[in-house]
Amino acid sequence: MEKILIVDDEKEIRDLVEIYLKSEGYETIKCGDGEEALQILSCEKDIDLVVLDIMMPKLNGIETCLKIREEREMPIIMLSAKSEDVDKILGLNMGADDYLTKPFNPLELVARVKSQLRRFYRLNPSVNSKIEEDTKNLIQIEDLEVNLETHEAFIDKNEVKLTPTEFDILVLLAKNRGKVFSISNIYESVWNQEFMESDNTVMVHIRKIREKIEENPRKPRFIKTVWGVGYKIDK
Missing domain, CATH: 3.40.50.2300 (Response regulator)
Structure with missing residues (x-):
């Protein structure tokens, strides 16, 4: 419970x-x-x-x-x-x-x-014994490492503190490298709710993720903006 x-x-x-x-x-x-x-x-x-x-x-x-x-x-x-x-x-x-x-x-x-x-x-099976162990629980993109089992992210072996929602967004993009996700796609995939056009929640979270994983958030290596479409990780 x-x-x-x-x-x-x-x-x-x-x-x-x-x-x-x-x-x-x-x-x-x-x-x-x-x-x-x-x-x-x-x-x-x-x-x-x-x-x-x-x-x-x-x-x-x-x-x-x-x-x-x-x-x-x-x-x-x-x-x-x-x-x-x-x-x-x-x-x-x-x-x-x-x-x-x-x-x-x-x-x-x-x-x-x-x-x-x-x-x-x-996404955090270490706290839920009912979730089956995922043998493919590690996503590696250059020096970015995302561990799905422990719910941790690392840049050059240094842990990055992400909120659960930030982690979910990063995993969504990292698992689907090369695919462009619109803001509504991300919201509906992560929040499991209908997206409202005036909602800027996704953009706020993307900015916070970039501040944590990017050396220069204004010139991101990982989460790229596809103008007029959305976001992707294409490495």
């Missing part, structure tokens, strides 16, 4: 999210601010996903997300009452894997939780 940490300073939101997640068989832990969330995560090593509000007292969601990413790789879904693109981009830049604007449909949140966990376990 997966365990979800719900972090929100509004008790009504915490309770509502808990009801829907428990109805799907998830175990939940609730808290009201970022400091308490970090304390829980330091003690509870088996938490699988965090639902994290942005606007909170003591330690806000952005700061909490950064702290979590220093130690843990589990998926993080951010919640915010703000709908501006800049807030969404900021959350994704700080390491979040997905973002929902309040008020949200609890069923949509549940669907996104399921989607994030499916991808995380599929």
Whole structure:
């Protein structure tokens, strides 16, 4: 049974999210601010996903997300009452894997939780004993190495810290070298949801991946832009 940490300073939101997640068989832990969330995560090593509000007292969601990413790789879904693109981009830049604007449909949140966990376990079999061992779990592209079994990426033998979603996008492109993926292709393949034309989530993640794996993100060696079409790795 997966365990979800719900972090929100509004008790009504915490309770509502808990009801829907428990109805799907998830175990939940609730808290009201970022400091308490970090304390829980330091003690509870088996938490699988965090639902994290942005606007909170003591330690806000952005700061909490950064702290979590220093130690843990589990998926993080951010919640915010703000709908501006800049807030969404900021959350994704700080390491979040997905973002929902309040008020949200609890069923949509549940669907996104399921989607994030499916991808995380599929590409991180070291934490899921039910996934069969993949004998071809290593992708090597020049000095870029992607290990599907351990969910790790390396540049010149130095580990690159990617979020679960960043890792998923990199794997999608690396497994299909030479194939151009449009932004909608990437979104629908990785998020398993219908793409909305105004959504810039994929571009934000591509930029973050390039910053981590490319020596010069403005002149990328690996993830190439095919203008007007999408992205590819063609090495």
